[in-house]
Amino acid sequence: MINTVIASSPFIQVLLATGFTWLMTALGAATVFLTGKIGRKTLDASLGFAAGVMISVSFFSLLLPAIETPLSSNIPHWFPVIAGFLLGALFLGLSDRLLPHVHPGCPLDEAEGIKTTWKRNRLLVLAMVLHHIPEGLAIGVAFAASALTFNPTSLAAAVTLAIGMGIHNFPEGMAVAMPMRAEGKSAFKSFTYGQLSGIFEPISAVIGLILVAVFQPLLPYALGFAAGAMIYVAVEELIPECQRGNHTDLATFSLMMGFALMMGLNITLG
Numbered sequence: 001m002i003n004t005v006i007a008s009s010p011f012i013q014v015l016l017a018t019g020f021t022w023l024m025t026a027l028g029a030a031t032v033f034l035t036g037k038i039g040r041k042t043l044d045a046s047l048g049f050a051a052g053v054m055i056s057v058s059f060f061s062l063l064l065p066a067i068e069t070p071l072s073s074n075i076p077h078w079f080p081v082i083a084g085f086l087l088g089a090l091f092l093g094l095s096d097r098l099l100p101h102v103h104p105g106c107p108l109d110e111a112e113g114i115k116t117t118w119k120r121n122r123l124l125v126l127a128m129v130l131h132h133i134p135e136g137l138a139i140g141v142a143f144a145a146s147a148l149t150f151n152p153t154s155l156a157a158a159v160t161l162a163i164g165m166g167i168h169n170f171p172e173g174m175a176v177a178m179p180m181r182a183e184g185k186s187a188f189k190s191f192t193y194g195q196l197s198g199i200f201e202p203i204s205a206v207i208g209l210i211l212v213a214v215f216q217p218l219l220p221y222a223l224g225f226a227a228g229a230m231i232y233v234a235v236e237e238l239i240p241e242c243q244r245g246n247h248t249d250l251a252t253f254s255l256m257m258g259f260a261l262m263m264g265l266n267i268t269l270g
Contacts (some may be wrong), residue, residue: 010125010147014209017139017162018202022195024166025132027196028173034188040245046171048251051238052258053168058234060266061161062138065145066223073217084224090223092134092232101127103241115202121185121193124176128197131172131237134229135165136201140208141222148216156269164262169198181238 031038066081094105100113102123140157177194181187212222242251 003061010143011019013143014205018205021169021197021201022167023068025169025173025198026195029177029191032177032181034192037182041247044242044245044247044251045254047238048254049258050168051234052255053262054230054234056259056262057161057164058230061157062223062227064089066220069220081224084221085228088225088228089232092229103127117157125197129200132201136204137208138226140205141226144209144212146194160269213224
């Protein structure tokens with residue numbers, strides 16, 4: 001995969017990377033064809049692992065490249081990264097308040113965002129859409145950084161980010177499809193809904209790539225923005241969700257394993 005990505009244009013790189021992450025979402029959703037339910041213990045471990053992956057790639061694949069990006073203006077070197085990071089968190093915070101959604105494992109009366117009469121299925125998908133948009137932006141911006149800086153380390157960070165998001169998306173696909181299957185939906189319909197949220201990842205990745213390619217000075221801001229958005233998702237949603245059950249130690253250890261896995265990949269590929 002790495003050799004293919006290196007030989008491609010940034011646009012093709014992004015399509016290959018997000019095609020992989022979408023495939024992993026679909027594979028996670030496809031587990032409904034094997035079993036009709038997922039235990040709380042498995043869900044907590046999966047969400048904790050996903051949170052660890054998101055936190056790790058946010059630092060190693062986004063914030064570090066943002067810090068190392070050379071600036072042509074006289075503004076302080078720390079400003080673009082911190083400003084982008086906080087804007088990313090603010091964007092996700094506002095989206096979280098406005099977009100109707102319900103998190104996996106939560107009852108319908110705990111739905112967040114603007115009140116609506118939509119059913120739980122649609123609200124579950126929208127919760128995953130909130131996750132996939134910043135993930136896609138992160139991938140697009142990371143490959144844009146690689147193309148603009150001509151830095152092999154940046155390319156390695158982008159590839160590692162895509163791998164991490166793919167690993168992260170597998171339990172997210174399960175987290176949408178399994179509850180629907182448990183509520184009586186057909187396996188095919190549950191799978192369709194489970195993988196559907198993944199389509200927003202390629203779309204948002206292309207948007208991120210185009211924005212940075214057109215407005216190149218935005219690069220450190222965009223890298224920080226993507227990192228802030230993903231940290232927000234991990235801390236506000238994934239970590240609380242994985243601690244809801246009676247498996248807090250398992251969920252915490254799974255988070256540590258997810259972080260360690262992506263840290264190891266970044267060190268190995270970088």
